[in-house]
Amino acid sequence: MAHPSLKAAFEAGRFVVAPGIFDMISARVADGMGFTSLYATGFGTVASHLGVADAGIATYTDMVGRVGAFARGCRTPVVADADTGYGGLLNVRHTVMGYEAAGVTGIQLEDQEMPKKCGHTPGRRVIPAEEMVLKIKVAAEARRDPNMLIVARTDARTTLGLEEAIRRGQLYADAGADVIFIESPETEAEMQAIGKAIRKPLLANMVEGGRTPILPARRLAEIGYAMAIYPAVGFLAVAAALERVYGHLKEQGDSNALPASDSYGFGRICELMGFPEVWEFDRKWAQPEGK
Structure with a gap:
């Protein structure tokens, strides 16, 4: 079931910072830190699950199980990347229904051609805006819970320019999207222009090393944004960290000299993943020896 708290945060004007999660360890860590929302990144989830590029290779079946695990394993609302909806209008309907049943609170749909490419990378092409408008209308009709939010993303800025990206954002808002995501603005001035032009809650994609400047949350709120996702910061x-500790192991032949700061700690990871509950269950149902 979608969490009403995320929609309420937008309605109350509270700025939302959402870290990217990509596997269940990252999800559990982020879930315990008091964020208003978590963001299930397509790039990171595909990389961790399949070990391939986020280039339209992952299917609906690959992704719905993963995002469902995130939603079930976290108390914090999860907004999940669903690429293009994995096909045409019927696919979009099926995807929205499946993601909602899996327990996510928001679903992100984008207007790229298939196969899609990761944002902030070259070669992205978009479908006609009218086709995406239909996808959003289908998505809005397919959801059952009004707390399930539709995030509409356009990748038009990189190939068609800012004016077209803003036009699409306005069309998608009118079509029923709850949150508008204009991907890859390249300057703060462009972000300000987007903030002035779009009346629905706006999402900023803060990618380290990407095309968009990373602005503080306070500044993003000042120029009209309601939410910032940090999809890559975790992975x-x-x-x-893995490169550092694996390199040490290869060079030294053991892990004895690793700094304590390089380890989460075995005890902590056991607690994070729920072992105390398992141990308590075992104690409760332990059978006497020989029985």
Whole structure:
């Protein structure tokens, strides 16, 4: 079931910062930190699950199980990337219904051609705006819970320019999207223009090393944004940490000299993943020896 708290945050004007989650360890860590929402990143989820590029290779079946695990395993509302809806209008309907049944609170749909490409990378092309308008209308009709939010993303800025991206954002808002996501504005001035032109809650995609400047949450709120996602911050940090500790292991032949700061701690990870409950269950139902 979708969490009403995220919609309420937007209605109350509270700015939402959402870290990217990509596997259940990242989801559990983020879930315990008091965020208003979590963002199930397509790039990170595809990379961790399939080990391939986020380039339209993952299917609906690949993704719905993963985002469902995130939603079931977290108390925090999850907004999940659903690419293009994995096909035409009937596919979009099926995807929205499936993601809602899986327990996510928001579904992100984009206007790229299939196969899609990751945002902030070259070669992205978009479908006609009118086709995406129909997808959004189908998505809005398909959801059952009014707390289930539809995030409409346009990738038009990179190939068709800012004016067309803003026009599409306005069309998608009118079609029934709850949150508008204009991907890859390239300057703060462009972001300000978007903030002035779009009346629905706006999402900013803060990608380290990407095309869009990373602005503080306070500044984003000042120029008209309601939410910022940080899809890559987690998996970039994890990859760097793994490279560091694996390199140490390869060079030294053991892990004894690793700094304590490089380890989450075995006890903490057991607690994070729910082992105390398992141990309590075992104690409760332990059978006497020989029985």
